[in-house]
Amino acid sequence: MNAWEFRAGIPHRKSYVFFWGWVFIVTTTLVLILKREVDMSIPSNNTTASGEPAPEDEELELGVVESYTVLYKIMKLKPVHYMIAILLTGKLAFAATDGMTSLKLIAMGIPKDRLASIAVFLTPMQILLPWMIGKWTAGPRPLNIFLLAFPYRIFIGGVFAALIWWTPHFQLPDGKFEYSVYFVWISGYMFHQLATYSMFVSMMAFIAQISDPRIGGTYMTMLNTLNNLGGNWPVTVVLAVTDWFTYKDCVVKGSKDVLYACNTKVLADQCAAGGDVCEVAIDGYFISVAACSVIGILWYKVFFNKLKYLQKIPRAQWRVFPSRAVAN
Numbered sequence: 001m002n003a004w005e006f007r008a009g010i011p012h013r014k015s016y017v018f019f020w021g022w023v024f025i026v027t028t029t030l031v032l033i034l035k036r037e038v039d040m041s042i043p044s045n046n047t048t049a050s051g052e053p054a055p056e057d058e059e060l061e062l063g064v065v066e067s068y069t070v071l072y073k074i075m076k077l078k079p080v081h082y083m084i085a086i087l088l089t090g091k092l093a094f095a096a097t098d099g100m101t102s103l104k105l106i107a108m109g110i111p112k113d114r115l116a117s118i119a120v121f122l123t124p125m126q127i128l129l130p131w132m133i134g135k136w137t138a139g140p141r142p143l144n145i146f147l148l149a150f151p152y153r154i155f156i157g158g159v160f161a162a163l164i165w166w167t168p169h170f171q172l173p174d175g176k177f178e179y180s181v182y183f184v185w186i187s188g189y190m191f192h193q194l195a196t197y198s199m200f201v202s203m204m205a206f207i208a209q210i211s212d213p214r215i216g217g218t219y220m221t222m223l224n225t226l227n228n229l230g231g232n233w234p235v236t237v238v239l240a241v242t243d244w245f246t247y248k249d250c251v252v253k254g255s256k257d258v259l260y261a262c263n264t265k266v267l268a269d270q271c272a273a274g275g276d277v278c279e280v281a282i283d284g285y286f287i288s289v290a291a292c293s294v295i296g297i298l299w300y301k302v303f304f305n306k307l308k309y310l311q312k313i314p315r316a317q318w319r320v321f322p323s324r325a326v327a328n
Contacts, residue, residue: 013113016120070215071222073320079210079313082306087203087226090303092234093150093296096288097157097192099235100242104164104285105185109175114182121186122193129197137205141311146202147304153195154296156188161289163188203227206311210318219320238288245284251277 074080091098105115136145163184170181207227211219250262250271262271262278271278 013116016117020123067218070218070320074212074215074219074222077318077320079310079317082310083210083223084226086303086307087223088230088233089299090150091231093154093292093299094157095234095238096242096285096292097160098231099239100285100288101160101164105167108168109171110167110177118182118186118189122189125190125193126197129193130201133198133201134205137202140209142202142205142209143307143311144202146199146206147307149195149198149202150296150300153192153199154293154300156192156195157289157293157296160188160192161286164285210315212319212321214319214321234292238292242284242288245282245287246280247282248278249281250274251279253277 075084102115106112133145136142167177167181167185170178172178204224207220207223211223246263248262248268249258250260250267251258253276259271259276260267262268268278
């Protein structure tokens with residue numbers, strides 16, 4: 001197999017990795033050679049006679065114990081309390097869509113390699129979006145993009161649920177799907193990426209702005225960790241409870257006659273052993289998406305003004321070690 005092998009017009013995984021590996025090597029090398037950083041920050045008034053930053057504005061070098069002590073002080077700040085609540089709960093609205101959609105497609109019979117190949121079409125978009133969105137998040141109100149993208153992403157979750165319902169209707173007798181199905185899903189994921197990256201870049205820009213410069217690495221790492229945790233635990237919970245909303249019936253094979261419910265594995269195995277079929281009567285996926293969307297709408301209503309407020313408060317209120325100029 002050569003490095004550029006294609007299968008049905010779609011590049012093989014090896015070709016895909018080979019191509020983008022060289023793209024990353026070339027682009028990072030060009031950045032190293034051609035790019036020069038320009039400090040656009042507002043100069044600090046706290047400087048020494050030689051023009052160097054005053055000691056209270058320099059980044060601290062902390063040990064393990066000192067780092068955890070500083071983390072404790074960060075978490076005691078009142079604005080951080082609101083930020084923790086936002087980061088840990090904000091992505092619950094999208095948990096069902098983000099965590100279950102691909103699993104539903106695989107269960108329908110879409111091959112994993114075809115599903116993974118969607119990333120080929122999304123990669124250019126993932127490269128361009130942060131650069132494009134960054135222009136809108138560079139100002140003092142980066143979370144405005146987050147607030148605009150949040151309801152749009154909820155809407156995309158409803159669109160995905162509709163596509164999940166629609167997809168099986170286009171399955172061919174041999175179990176495969178028409179190419180139009182893949183085109184529709186690629187388009188859907190492109191719009192999904194637009195919302196996802198808008199929220200991500202917006203939140204990262206805000207975190208970068210509010211982090212105390214003296215402990216910037218520790219501050220940003222903590223908030224990013226909470227942001228990642230807020231995206232993972234809702235998916236775990238939704239995956240665990242979705243089966244509670246799913247109802248299956250044991251149906252006589254080749255007919256619509258329902259014999260009994262087969263919601264447990266024991267009953268499902270019993271149904272299959274008798275030559276019958278355990279079919280899904282009510283799919284918990286749609287209930288989970290609807291429930292998460294309702295929670296998201298309520299969350300948006302509760303935290304909308306709070307997010308606006310967090311952008312307006314002075315950046316000094318986010319600091320653990322106020323500078324002398326602020327203290328005075």
